[in-house]
Amino acid sequence: MAAAEVVVPQIQDDSMAGVKRDYKGNRKEGNPGLPKDVVRNEYTSMFESFRDSLDEHHDRRQKIGKVSRDVTALSKKIVRKLNEPIPQNISSEIEKRTKEIKELLLTIVDDVAGLRRYQYSMPGIEEFVEAVSFAHYLETQTLITPEQMQAALGDDVQIPITPADYVFGLFDLTGEMMRFATAVTALSGAMPSGFMGEEEDNGRTILEDLQETANCAPISSKGWKDKKGVMIEQVRKVERVGYGVRVRGNERPKGVGYDFDVGEETAPVMD
Amino acid sequence: MASNSAPAMIDPAIFQFLQSHAEQDIDVNEKLSQITAVLNRQISTAQGYLSRIHSTPTSKIQPLLSQIEKEGIQPAISSIQELGKFASNYPYYKYNQRWSRSVQNLVAVMLVTAWLGGMGNESRPGEQGRLLRIEEVGEILEAPINLTDRDEFHVTIEEYILAMTDLTEELSRLAMNSVTMGDINLTVRISSFIKDLFAGFQLLNLKNDILRRRVDAVKYHVKKVEDVIYDLSLRNLIPEAKEEAS
Numbered sequence: 001m002a003a004a005e006v007v008v009p010q011i012q013d014d015s016m017a018g019v020k021r022d023y024k025g026n027r028k029e030g031n032p033g034l035p036k037d038v039v040r041n042e043y044t045s046m047f048e049s050f051r052d053s054l055d056e057h058h059d060r061r062q063k064i065g066k067v068s069r070d071v072t073a074l075s076k077k078i079v080r081k082l083n084e085p086i087p088q089n090i091s092s093e094i095e096k097r098t099k100e101i102k103e104l105l106l107t108i109v110d111d112v113a114g115l116r117r118y119q120y121s122m123p124g125i126e127e128f129v130e131a132v133s134f135a136h137y138l139e140t141q142t143l144i145t146p147e148q149m150q151a152a153l154g155d156d157v158q159i160p161i162t163p164a165d166y167v168f169g170l171f172d173l174t175g176e177m178m179r180f181a182t183a184v185t186a187l188s189g190a191m192p193s194g195f196m197g198e199e200e201d202n203g204r205t206i207l208e209d210l211q212e213t214a215n216c217a218p219i220s221s222k223g224w225k226d227k228k229g230v231m232i233e234q235v236r237k238v239e240r241v242g243y244g245v246r247v248r249g250n251e252r253p254k255g256v257g258y259d260f261d262v263g264e265e266t267a268p269v270m271d
Numbered sequence: 272m273a274s275n276s277a278p279a280m281i282d283p284a285i286f287q288f289l290q291s292h293a294e295q296d297i298d299v300n301e302k303l304s305q306i307t308a309v310l311n312r313q314i315s316t317a318q319g320y321l322s323r324i325h326s327t328p329t330s331k332i333q334p335l336l337s338q339i340e341k342e343g344i345q346p347a348i349s350s351i352q353e354l355g356k357f358a359s360n361y362p363y364y365k366y367n368q369r370w371s372r373s374v375q376n377l378v379a380v381m382l383v384t385a386w387l388g389g390m391g392n393e394s395r396p397g398e399q400g401r402l403l404r405i406e407e408v409g410e411i412l413e414a415p416i417n418l419t420d421r422d423e424f425h426v427t428i429e430e431y432i433l434a435m436t437d438l439t440e441e442l443s444r445l446a447m448n449s450v451t452m453g454d455i456n457l458t459v460r461i462s463s464f465i466k467d468l469f470a471g472f473q474l475l476n477l478k479n480d481i482l483r484r485r486v487d488a489v490k491y492h493v494k495k496v497e498d499v500i501y502d503l504s505l506r507n508l509i510p511e512a513k514e515e516a517s
């Protein structure tokens with residue numbers, strides 16, 4: 001329908017697409033939102049108010065979506081950094097990324113306030129939970145609590161991390177733990193335990209931690225079932241790794257050493 | 272298992288946190304299923320009555336409309352209130368997809384009934400051709416509309432717009448059937464109303480979502496009515512003193 005193309009959103013942020021321009025590329029002035037040939041009837045103003053609400057909604061969704069994608073990218077960078085075989089400058093890099101994430105989220109605090117928190121999907125938060133919980137695990141060998149997770153966002157960023165964000169973040173966390181466990185086991189010839197900055201070994205291996213995490217994941221709730229299946233599969237994989245290294249461990253050469261001081265090229269890729 | 276000296280991998284509080292949330296989620300979903308099952312049954316009943324408009328001549332429509340209101344819409348409204356009371360305890364958008372379709376269907380029934388002359392009250396008697404506004408829908412359902420400042424049950428703009436596309440669909444069917452029943456004035460009236468609404472729909476900037484698909488369908492409703500008007504005008508069957516169909 002040709003007439004539909006005449007209509008252009010009334011209020012447009014400069015950063016949004018949809019700005020009408022003339023053939024020289026200059027922005028067209030005037031009021032592009034009101035086509036002159038609209039014949040008004042008794043419903044026109046009602047539809048105009050709906051249009052304004054919907055435009056606001058779409059703009060907001062776009063804005064949140066963009067921030068969410070950026071947060072996802074930054075969170076993935078954190079995770080990648082954590083998985084590097086030679087952990088160096090980790091904390092400074094993570095701090096930097098986390099700061100960037102917080103700054104991004106700060107721009108949408110109002111957009112996701114109140115009932116809007118559930119209105120717009122923000123998968124980036126899940127990724128952030130994954131990154132923070134993974135860092136937390138490597139540092140302390142404990143599972144981050146929901147309170148600690150919320151605290152990681154800081155006081156300024158008043159965006160509640162929902163139970164669903166937290167749970168889905170944990171599902172992703174076990175994937176990272178699996179990757180880490182298989183990589184380090186292959187390098188060192190033993191299931192890692194007390195691996196990072198721990199003064200004394202607390203006697204638990206990452207396999208035990210994984211098993212416990214999987215046990216803790218809530219029983220059922222629609223949508224969680226698939227993820228939980230994946231999680232259990234991940235635990236099984238690490239169990240096989242643990243078995244393999246115990247039974248056949250002596251038959252193949254270990255990595256260069258028991259610590260992390262090994263060259264990157266020897267790091268096995270196991271996905 | 273962890274030795275006693277070191278902290279455990281998982282704080283028991285986390286386990287409880289997850290457990291209680293999962294349980295709450297299951298409970299809420301169960302309760303919502305109960306409420307919406309009743310609600311949907313009531314709406315089907317109302318829709319069943321409503322389908323009789325296509326075989327009820329205008330002269331006999333009033334009793335049918337009161338029946339739709341009393342036996343179809345009224346019971347559903349009480350379910351909506353129960354739903355609203357329960358759902359307002361939880362984040363609205365976490366669960367609203369569970370009932371959004373039902374609300375939309377009920378609002379559609381209300382819109383059609385009102386357009387045909389039903390849904391009147393003391394301050395505003397029913398009259399043919401009346402579009403029930405979203406504010407009136409909210410009053411009848413005793414539910415707020417388009418809430419942005421607090422997290423409670425409400426009727427959204429989207430639900431209302433979708434219900435309007437149901438209205439145009441139902442009326443486009445009625446446009447044909449009213450010719451069969453000999454009420455050509457009604458057909459002409461539907462035609463001009465649908466065109467007015469269609470002009471309104473075109474003001475919306477739609478994204479690729481359900482709203483776009485449903486609003487796109489309105490042009491077929493318009494076309495259906497136009498075809499009927501064309502047939503009528505070709506044969507000079509349209510009563511004079513009514514606006515010409517384009």
